[in-house]
Amino acid sequence: MRKITIKLLKTLPTKYVTTGVILILILFAYGIIGSYFIMDLNLIDSIYYAVITMATVGYGDYTPRTGIQKIFATTLALGGVALLAYVFNVILSNFQEKMGEYSRGAMKMKTIEHMDDYYILCGYGRVGKVVFEELTRRNQNVILFEKNEELLEEIEDTSSVVTIAKDATEDDMIAKLAGNKCRSVIISTGDDVTNLFIVLTIRESNPDAWIVSRASKEENYSRLRKAGADKIVSPELIGGKDLYIESTKPHILKITVRHSIDEIYDEFKIISKYGCNLENIQYHIPGIATPLTRKINTMDIEDGKDFTKYLEDNPDQKAAIENLYSMVNNTHSHIISGPDRATFQKLVDELRENIEIVGINLTKKEIANLTKKNLK
Incomplete structure (x- = not known):
């Protein structure tokens, strides 16, 4: 406890205490000068009289007799009481505040100790x-x-x-x-x-x-x-990317389709034909509202060709994707960005001629209800 007290005293804000000490020194100087000139005391006795009067001890060995001496002694005594009370009050108040902060800090650490993670x-x-x-x-x-x-x-x-x-x-x-x-x-x-x-x-x-x-x-x-x-x-x-996405929202299209893995390239050719960009694909797992999303971000037809060739050369990977398509009942969504709504309309019309379009800009809830029905 002694160490804690010393630590707290050392952390007390000094500006208030310093101000109080300066005021006491000023009052002390006032007491010495007044004692010397008003009480007609020598320097040593002036220091002595200033101290005992400020401290309100008043031994009585030097007694003010004239009116001006009595006024001086009164102001010196009242000033000493007021200033000493101020300094002690500041020290006590800040000590209590620091003790409160220490107590709150201890309570916080205790709370942290009881947290599992x-x-x-x-x-x-x-x-x-x-x-x-x-x-x-x-x-x-x-x-x-x-x-x-x-x-x-x-x-x-x-x-x-x-x-x-x-x-x-x-x-x-x-x-x-x-x-x-x-x-x-x-x-x-x-x-x-x-x-x-x-x-x-x-x-x-x-x-x-x-x-x-x-x-x-x-x-x-x-x-x-x-x-x-x-x-x-x-x-x-x-945030910059979000601003871009928000700015293109009028030209962002979500097409929910149902088709097999063999129709991926045909679909991609149509999207690329109209200068649209395939941002990502969302696979809708039955019973789960949040889809499994795969970022694509391409509009290059060569990417579609490379992907098709990759599946042909890697039958294990093709089987894995076929299993994914099977799990989602071939239902998935394409997030597509394009130049304008007129282009989107042409894109949708041609896609309808080649694959099954389940819906346009369906909500998660609508797709979740749809996949549940497919599951049954």
């Missing part, structure tokens, strides 16, 4: 807030590091959420917590240098920790990778 999230800014909401929505345990205490005011600490108002780059606590019970460390601050330093801090003592870091600039990918980040994500770059 958890995620560490560094940064509660624009990106970190989204990550935090995703984690809590999935009922995950989260330890959140954020140096801006104002941002943490909206979050309530619970048995599954612990907030730590500290800069992760200035404290080794994050390295201690990124041990065996930590599922993943997610670093989401907007400063790549800060992210890099946090990665280095964690990796130095936790070689097996899984670290996912945000990168604002693409040129910092390699630096974060060398520092020890397992995954690097750039919301800025992803």
Whole structure:
């Protein structure tokens, strides 16, 4: 307890205490000067009289007699009481505050000790807030590091959420917590240098920790990778891709079809013919709302030829795809981007002549109900 008390006293904010000490020194100087000129005392006796009057001891060996002397002694005594009370009050108040912070910190550590596992999230800014909401929505345990205490005011600490108002780059606590019970460390601050330093801090003592870091600039990918980040994500770059996708939504078409593996190339020829791009293919497994998605991103007819030849030369791979088609009852969707709606209409008309089109721009729910019926 003695060590804790000393540590707390050392961490008290000095600005208030310093101000109080300066005011006491000013009052002390006032007491000495006043004692010398008003009380007609020598220098030593002036210092002595100023001290006992400010401390309200008043031994009575020097008694003010004139009016001005009495006013001086009164102001000196009242000033001494007020200033000493102020300094002690500041020290006591801040000591109590630090004791409260220490107590809350102990409670937070106790909560963390009782967590079976958890995620560490560094940064509660624009990106970190989204990550935090995703984690809590999935009922995950989260330890959140954020140096801006104002941002943490909206979050309530619970048995599954612990907030730590500290800069992760200035404290080794994050390295201690990124041990065996930590599922993943997610670093989401907007400063790549800060992210890099946090990665280095964690990796130095936790070689097996899984670290996912945000990168604002693409040129910092390699630096974060060398520092020890397992995954690097750039919301800025992803956001740019999302903007592109959103801008092309009027020219994005989802065609749900039903056909065998032998008709893949014929379908691809039609898509390529109209200058459209096959973005991805979604395989709809019966009873599962979220499809199995395979990115394609091609409009080159040569890619279709190469894929067909690959299946011919690799019968095992062809059999694997046939099994996939069989599992989804040959029902899958193509996400296609194109130049305009008129082109889409021509594309759909020609596809109808060659393969079975189940629907256009069907929702997940509509496709899920469709695959259930096929399953029966």
